[in-house]
Amino acid sequence: MMTEHSAPMTESCAPMTEPCTPTTELVEVEVGPVAHGGHCVARHDGRVIFVRHALPGERVLVRITDESHKRFWRGDVVEVLQASPDRVDPPCPVAGPGGCGGCDFQHVSAQGQRRLKAEVVREQLDHLAGIAWEPLVEAVEPLTGWRTRTRFAVDRPGDDEGGSQVPVVGMRAHRSHDLVSLPEQGCLIAAPGTPSPQQLEEVAAQGSSDEIRVVVPARGKPVTITTREQGAELVQELCGGHGYRVRADGFWQVHPRAAEILVGAAMEMLQPVAGESALDLYCGVGLFAGALADQGLDVMGVEQVDRAVRLARRNVPKARFISAPLAKALRKLPPAVDVIVLDPPRTGAGAQVVGHLAGLGARAIAYVACDPAALARDLRTFGEHGYRAEAIRAFDLFPMTHHVECVALLVKA
Structure with missing residues (x-):
């Protein structure tokens, strides 16, 4: 996908296209095949449930997160009762249910990820x-440290009670506007050269944008974008010995x-x-x-x-x-x-x-x-x-x- 207007992005960067209807219902299911979109298919009392953070063949306890659709529900794994051999501990502390909505396969081994895809x-x-x-x-x-173009969300708490207005920088939860703060290590898949969480907070404190974009080009220094003027800056990319000028807010893989x-x-x-x-x-x-x-x-x-x-x-x-x-x-x-x-x-x-x-x-x-x-x-x-x-x-x-x-x-x- 190489068009400037349609860069692939992780779900934490994607707009929330449908409202979620969270519930507290828990169901035990046996997980079926993987489906297009990063979830697996399970069934409970004849109803399809699209389950995130599961793996085919597992037996899991699922919290229903959205039951607004007549034909299907959505859910997140809250407990693994019988694990797949491909299951691993997510290397990022904010990955998984209730966490960052981006890296939805961190609970899967590298070989397992490729098999699912x-x-x-x-x-x-x-x-x-x-x-x-x-x-x-x-x-x-x-497998990590590869994302050369990353979007971070910014929340700016009010000071109705005289509290601090220090902005918080992080990623959005899956299908939600809720912000998940970055861990101390920063985003696991962001490329070397991406500012640290502390540096991103300093950038956020200096402006009013609700988003920070970071570009780590093949040549030159990383670019942090919070304004249209910064987005117009040109960066240099390379392929096969051929140089390409790209706007910082434009598309490149x-x-x-x-x-x-x-x-x-x-x-x-x-x-x-x-x-x-x-x-x-x-x-x-x-x-x-x-x-x-x-x-x-x-x-x-x-x-x-x-x-x-x-x-x-x-x-x-x-x-x-x-x-x-x-x-x-x-x-x-x-x-x-x-x-x-x-x-x-x-x-x-x-x-x-x-x-x-x-x-x-x-x-x-x-x-x-x-x-x-x-x-x-x-x-x-x-x-x-x-x-x-x-x-x-x-x-x-x-x-x-x-x-x-x-x-x-x-x-x-």
Whole structure:
């Protein structure tokens, strides 16, 4: 996922999309399979319960946290009665039920995390696209200290009773506005160079923002963002010896190895040849366009965020770029093309875009996705237009969370 407007994030950073209805009810259940979204499926008296902090095959005691839906409830594990061999003690003291909503797989061994993610990708491809895929998520180090772009929430207590107004910095609990203070060690997955909790509190005390963003670029000092002006600062990122300028508040992959891995996978799949024509769609600041242009291809990129396009033109002067939503720019694309890199937002490209791209006759398409359900839906649509998935790779670019990144190769059937 390489668009500036759709950076993958942990759930602690995500907006609360549905209100929770907490209860005090406790139920004992046997945990079923993992599901898309970081939880496992259990049943109690015929009702589905989506359980966080559980593992398949475990017997657990669950506190129901949301019973507002008729078809299902949500719950958190409060006691493990029979543990899975993959269960480990979370390395962060604020992980787990009632804690930070971000690292939802800290209770799982590294191998277990990859198996769970592989099962989710396998199930989504099978269920939504009818594609049989041998489950394998490739390990990517490091498992901690990898997140180069982190958002911290800030709460500013009132002084109605004459108390201190010292702000508190932390992460939001899952599906909640409740703030969980950072542990003394700071965020476990934040990259080296991220300010300490004390330093973040000092930053918060100097401003009025309810959020602090920290960017640790490949080159240069970390950037702390609390204002629009700070977000406009340019940072330097690298991939394959190619430098990229990115706004501090713009999008770049959060794992320090992600850009190299995804570009490498896409280029290996496409086998680009100098002189061919190529499209880099949802191109952000031109990551894939740079790799394609460096190999001598004639490249056009499309991105809807104008400020990202302006940087892409500087980053990859050999390529041409269009600033527009892709669905509105389809008529501006060439009538035929040799290869395509497609890296849509979390919701996927959609039927209109897929149908048009399939008509361009590309010999190979590399589809990059951070959501396996969206990937599967679009692969199904490509299949309806004469393209098949010849290869699919998955990478553990978000360790300790349920997120996973995939790259698929599509060729004419």
